[in-house]
Amino acid sequence: MTLHLDDLRVRHLGECRHDSPLSALLAAKRTSPHYVAEGDRVLLEDTVSMLAEHGLPPEDLPSFEAAGPRRRIYFDPALVTAGIVTCGGLCPGLNDVIRGLVQELTVQYDVKRVVGFRNGLRGLTARHRDDTIELTPDRVRDIHNAGGTILGSSRGAQDAEEMVDSLLLRGINVLFVIGGDGGMNAATNLAAAIRARGLDIAVIGVPKTIDNDLPYTDQSFGFQSAFAQAANFISSVSIEAAASPDGIGIVKLMGRHSGFIACYASLARNAADIVLIPEVPFALEGEDGLLARVERHVRSKGFVVIVVAEGAGQDLLAERGLLEGATDASGNAKLGDIGALLRETITAHLTAAGLVPTVRYIDPSYAIRSVTANAYDSVYCLRLAHAAVHAAMAGRTETAVVRWRRRFVHVPMPLIISHRNQVDPDGDLWMSVLEATGQLGQQRPLLVER
Numbered sequence: 001m002t003l004h005l006d007d008l009r010v011r012h013l014g015e016c017r018h019d020s021p022l023s024a025l026l027a028a029k030r031t032s033p034h035y036v037a038e039g040d041r042v043l044l045e046d047t048v049s050m051l052a053e054h055g056l057p058p059e060d061l062p063s064f065e066a067a068g069p070r071r072r073i074y075f076d077p078a079l080v081t082a083g084i085v086t087c088g089g090l091c092p093g094l095n096d097v098i099r100g101l102v103q104e105l106t107v108q109y110d111v112k113r114v115v116g117f118r119n120g121l122r123g124l125t126a127r128h129r130d131d132t133i134e135l136t137p138d139r140v141r142d143i144h145n146a147g148g149t150i151l152g153s154s155r156g157a158q159d160a161e162e163m164v165d166s167l168l169l170r171g172i173n174v175l176f177v178i179g180g181d182g183g184m185n186a187a188t189n190l191a192a193a194i195r196a197r198g199l200d201i202a203v204i205g206v207p208k209t210i211d212n213d214l215p216y217t218d219q220s221f222g223f224q225s226a227f228a229q230a231a232n233f234i235s236s237v238s239i240e241a242a243a244s245p246d247g248i249g250i251v252k253l254m255g256r257h258s259g260f261i262a263c264y265a266s267l268a269r270n271a272a273d274i275v276l277i278p279e280v281p282f283a284l285e286g287e288d289g290l291l292a293r294v295e296r297h298v299r300s301k302g303f304v305v306i307v308v309a310e311g312a313g314q315d316l317l318a319e320r321g322l323l324e325g326a327t328d329a330s331g332n333a334k335l336g337d338i339g340a341l342l343r344e345t346i347t348a349h350l351t352a353a354g355l356v357p358t359v360r361y362i363d364p365s366y367a368i369r370s371v372t373a374n375a376y377d378s379v380y381c382l383r384l385a386h387a388a389v390h391a392a393m394a395g396r397t398e399t400a401v402v403r404w405r406r407r408f409v410h411v412p413m414p415l416i417i418s419h420r421n422q423v424d425p426d427g428d429l430w431m432s433v434l435e436a437t438g439q440l441g442q443q444r445p446l447l448v449e450r
């Protein structure tokens, strides 16, 4: 998708007429390698060839508005009531983001009231809108010490108009939606409904995804904590597999459509022989199929370790009638168990080949996303929260805050849901996986035409 400068402009509610409480801090600031001034922009692309292709002067190249505090702001903090909601699946760092938002709003901007909606967007429906949590600095002081979200989260559809009514009834001027593709879709619809009614309410998104499947963000918050935990399971399974004759270790990791967790966790331990992700189809049968490769590994090395993303090989399950074709409350496809299919087909294949396999299959599932954010993610979450508050107070709306090429920037929300971030089979991450696993050293990478 070719993007132009105009596609990257974010919406403003109006002119910034109030002095920011942070303006003194900004007085002498200029763009430097470590700071982007509020009038400057951050380039979308970062190679000479991609930039040259546009044939445009620098100021016309596609670029993002820099995040960060402004000298002048749109909202009078004394009149602001902020709302926060967390939606979709859990992700390490949700509490860190909530804590950062509340602290920045109340301590720096002196916003008097922050309301937490409970259990996801369900909390904005007529039935649940009065069941909120008052978020004060005291209430959030220690919440980053635990995983999950103190607000609760949920899946399931809500009516945008009903949610706007809730914002009006609760006197919300700025709403922070911490959510994934679903949550950002819902927030975009909500912002459109607010705009259609001509209301003065800012909607700011903080993209959340354990799968790292949202575009225009270097890596989503919590992702590092999650794949670090996933890597521990790979270690366990490889120790088990190595200690068993004809040992087969299989770890299935979250990753509905994107195999980032499988790739990064595998690289972190460098113990996997085969990595399977949704983006790279594979065959079971045939000389270059998975079963033959597994057999070769077992015969040469004595054991094999396979890391599989849960969304990989869904076509193989469908062929065998093992997919229900059902969806969850938010419309996400329910997946079949690729780990179980691998366990069964590998066991049958090796047994028929005269081996006596010992299979160790671990599906850590929620255990990787319920962890507390590590120190790196905590810092990341806090800085995203600061950026989100600055964006809201400066009257940005339908805008997500992300880190892009190490800078914090504003992205129009519709762009965040325009497509899915996936591992590029022609990109350098997958290349690293092929190099690290030795999948390259075989006759061909495990990328099988089917």
Ligand SMILES: Nc1ncnc2c1ncn2[C@@H]1O[C@H](COP(=O)(O)OP(=O)(O)O)[C@@H](O)[C@H]1O
Binding pocket: 087, 088, 089, 120, 121, 122, 154, 155, 156, 157, 158, 179, 180, 181, 182, 183, 184, 185, 186, 187, 189, 208, 329, 330, 331, 332
């Ligand atoms: N396409 C969509 N349009 C509007 N709302 C959506 C859409 N997809 C999901 N939602 C809503 O957003 C919320 C979170 O979505 P979900 O897919 O469960 O998690 P996530 O935000 O993590 O992707 C749910 O309440 C869901 O109903």
Ligand SMILES: O=P(O)(O)OC[C@H]1O[C@](O)(COP(=O)(O)O)[C@@H](O)[C@@H]1O
Binding pocket: 087, 088, 089, 090, 180, 181, 182, 208, 209, 210, 211, 254, 255, 256, 310, 328, 369
């Ligand atoms: O059982 P649940 O809560 O639906 O979650 C399972 C799914 O949630 C995910 O963690 C992604 O969820 P989100 O889109 O909500 O971030 C997937 O990796 C996984 O398939």
Ligand SMILES: [Mg+2]
Binding pocket: 088, 180, 181, 182
């Ligand atoms: Mg999602």
